[in-house]
Amino acid sequence: MLLAQAKLKETIFDQPELALTRDGFGKGLLELGETNKQVVALCADLAESTRMLAFKEKYPERYVEIGVAEQNLAAVASGLANYGKIPFIASYATFSPGRNNEQIRTTISLNNVPVKIVGSHAGLSVGPDGATHQALEDIALMRVQPNMTILSPCDSVEAYKATLAAAAHPGPVYLRLAREKTPVMTTAETPFVFGKAQMLWLSDEEPHVAIFATGPLLYQALLAAKELEGEIPVSVTNIHTIKPLDRVAVISAARDAGAVVTVEEHQVAGGLGSAVAEVLAEEFPVPIQFVGVRDQFGQSGRPDELLEYYKLSSAHIVTAVRKAVMRKK
Amino acid sequence: LDMADIFAALYFHVLKHDPKNPNWDERDRLILSNGHIVPVRYAAMAHAGYFPVEECLTLRKFGSRLQGHPERLRLPGLETTSGPLGSGLSQAAGIALGARMDAPARFGASIPKFRVYCALSDGEHDAGNLWEAAMFAGANKLANLTAIIDRNHIQINGVTEEVMPLEGLRAKYEAFNWHVIEVGGHNIRVFIDAVEEAKAIVDRPTVIIAHTIPGKGVKEIEFDYLWHGKPPSAEEGKKFLHELRTLKGTIQSEHE
Numbered sequence A: 001m002l003l004a005q006a007k008l009k010e011t012i013f014d015q016p017e018l019a020l021t022r023d024g025f026g027k028g029l030l031e032l033g034e035t036n037k038q039v040v041a042l043c044a045d046l047a048e049s050t051r052m053l054a055f056k057e058k059y060p061e062r063y064v065e066i067g068v069a070e071q072n073l074a075a076v077a078s079g080l081a082n083y084g085k086i087p088f089i090a091s092y093a094t095f096s097p098g099r100n101n102e103q104i105r106t107t108i109s110l111n112n113v114p115v116k117i118v119g120s121h122a123g124l125s126v127g128p129d130g131a132t133h134q135a136l137e138d139i140a141l142m143r144v145q146p147n148m149t150i151l152s153p154c155d156s157v158e159a160y161k162a163t164l165a166a167a168a169h170p171g172p173v174y175l176r177l178a179r180e181k182t183p184v185m186t187t188a189e190t191p192f193v194f195g196k197a198q199m200l201w202l203s204d205e206e207p208h209v210a211i212f213a214t215g216p217l218l219y220q221a222l223l224a225a226k227e228l229e230g231e232i233p234v235s236v237t238n239i240h241t242i243k244p245l246d247r248v249a250v251i252s253a254a255r256d257a258g259a260v261v262t263v264e265e266h267q268v269a270g271g272l273g274s275a276v277a278e279v280l281a282e283e284f285p286v287p288i289q290f291v292g293v294r295d296q297f298g299q300s301g302r303p304d305e306l307l308e309y310y311k312l313s314s315a316h317i318v319t320a321v322r323k324a325v326m327r328k329k
Numbered sequence B: 001l002d003m004a005d006i007f008a009a010l011y012f013h014v015l016k017h018d019p020k021n022p023n024w025d026e027r028d029r030l031i032l033s034n035g036h037i038v039p040v041r042y043a044a045m046a047h048a049g050y051f052p053v054e055e056c057l058t059l060r061k062f063g064s065r066l067q068g069h070p071e072r073l074r075l076p077g078l079e080t081t082s083g084p085l086g087s088g089l090s091q092a093a094g095i096a097l098g099a100r101m102d103a104p105a106r107f108g109a110s111i112p113k114f115r116v117y118c119a120l121s122d123g124e125h126d127a128g129n130l131w132e133a134a135m136f137a138g139a140n141k142l143a144n145l146t147a148i149i150d151r152n153h154i155q156i157n158g159v160t161e162e163v164m165p166l167e168g169l170r171a172k173y174e175a176f177n178w179h180v181i182e183v184g185g186h187n188i189r190v191f192i193d194a195v196e197e198a199k200a201i202v203d204r205p206t207v208i209i210a211h212t213i214p215g216k217g218v219k220e221i222e223f224d225y226l227w228h229g230k231p232p233s234a235e236e237g238k239k240f241l242h243e244l245r246t247l248k249g250t251i252q253s254e255h256e
Helices: A021-035 A053-058 A070-083 A094-099 A101-110 A124-129 A138-143 A156-168 A215-227 A247-257 A272-283 A303-309 A314-328 B004-014 B035-048 B053-058 B088-101 B128-139 B169-175 B188-199 B234-245
Strands: A018-020 A039-043 A063-065 A086-092 A116-120 A149-151 A173-176 A181-183 A198-202 A209-213 A234-238 A241-243 A260-267 A288-293 B029-032 B116-121 B145-151 B179-184 B206-211
Touching: A018 A021, A018 A156, A021 A039, A021 A053, A021 A116, A021 A156, A039 A053, A039 A070, A070 A086, A070 A094, A070 A101, A070 B088, A070 B128, A086 A094, A086 A156, A094 A101, A094 A116, A094 A138, A101 B088, A124 A303, A138 A149, A138 A173, A138 A241, A138 A260, A138 A272, A149 A156, A156 A173, A181 A215, A198 A215, A198 A247, A209 A215, A209 A247, A209 A272, A209 A314, A215 A234, A215 A260, A215 A314, A234 A247, A241 A272, A247 A260, A247 A272, A260 A272, A260 A314, A272 A288, A288 A314, B004 B035, B004 B116, B004 B188, B029 B035, B029 B088, B035 B053, B035 B116, B088 B116, B088 B128, B088 B145, B169 B179, B169 B206, B179 B188, B188 B206
Parallel strands: A039 A063, A039 A086, A086 A116, A116 A173, A149 A173, A209 A234, A209 A260, A260 A288, B029 B116, B116 B145, B145 B206, B179 B206
Antiparallel strands: A018 A181, A149 A241, A198 A234
């Protein structure tokens, strides 16, 4: 059942409210404009769709237009951060941190300056735009850079909190956002601590499988947990901070359940599943099933069609949980 | 060697800086985009008093603050971490823009508290990122930014005009809204004049194209692109230094 201390919305299974994680970011950035004068925003010709537009209109003197030049986006922000500003840079995740990966590596991560990279339209749910615009490798790209941290909020409310947390963190941050409206699970009262995973669902009986999910697919994980009620008891943990990973929470949930399923809208290679597997392989090996994209590019389609085709929806999470249980025996 | 005269001019005349307080807020920023020439910067910094001259001998060795390519977090005064070419001008533009955002208004204009200098190689003008930065700095009229190009005509694979022609470099920068000054890169007085001229240009960034001679002062290696990234052997080093310190045998040096 949903854990009371997570203070989630009560109606999430019956009538989920839909909202954009991008809007949560836009709201957070606008608030930072007021509360932190060092915050500046840079955008690569996508101010409306990355939700930087409101900041641009209210604080034009702290908004920097870069044009379609993502390498320059990263490196100019590096200079601004080096000088003392807190730059947020926004584009689609395929372009930033995709196209400008080396500039991020050298001028932001190795240089260790507090640039906040906002990658919007991440995952398959970009939908009709197709594979060129569906970032499925961005977590992997950012995870292997020392000094970089990764926030992957599950809904619009959490994206707002993650934006404030990104500004407060003294180093580089990658903030991963989606394009489409997704179910709002958390509330203003739901605790959010940078670097701390949070369990949202725990069965009455001892759990047999621990599910770790990140981003909007967390909702599919909760649907799977509900569907499995009475069959296989599970726990569901929200990993909004993929790096640094909350090792203590991951090990403890895996130890309690003895098997793990990871869920992400990203390649299985290098993403959340890999991060969890790296910790557990060293600390507490248990069977793990990965729900994610398996070495394929995406394609055009409705988000729900794509989640089905690439086996990321709740039905596939249920299958993965059953497999994990079987492998325990 | 092609940039030795310019770095001497920068550290001992041009830059507003304090070796004892390398993080001074109002210091001029020198951004080294072509990180591979950092040995000349280390040498100038050591002589300016940032660290003991003897530490230069730890260059590229394990545990040294003097990494093969410059790292900001290892040695105070380096400003940025660099090496991969083409991104330094963007960072310099970011710093110049930040300074202008915070500039106090004087006489109806914003006067930033410091200037930003950015050293560039000519070969790195092959990189798209550099032209993104040139376009950005021109568009934003970053008058507190001065770029200095080491126009030595060589890069690793050969002569720049054969690898990927860069001319007309002046016309390209002018088209991107830059003020362009061309100087002989071994004439310190003329270089300093150009830096002063840049301070008077208030509506555009300035680029100083410094025509330099690679391997300047050592006859055997001058103009030879094969010496672009090759250290001399101990014996060659001794011979080359002798040639430099005696101005090709025309004067007697203190080391003799």
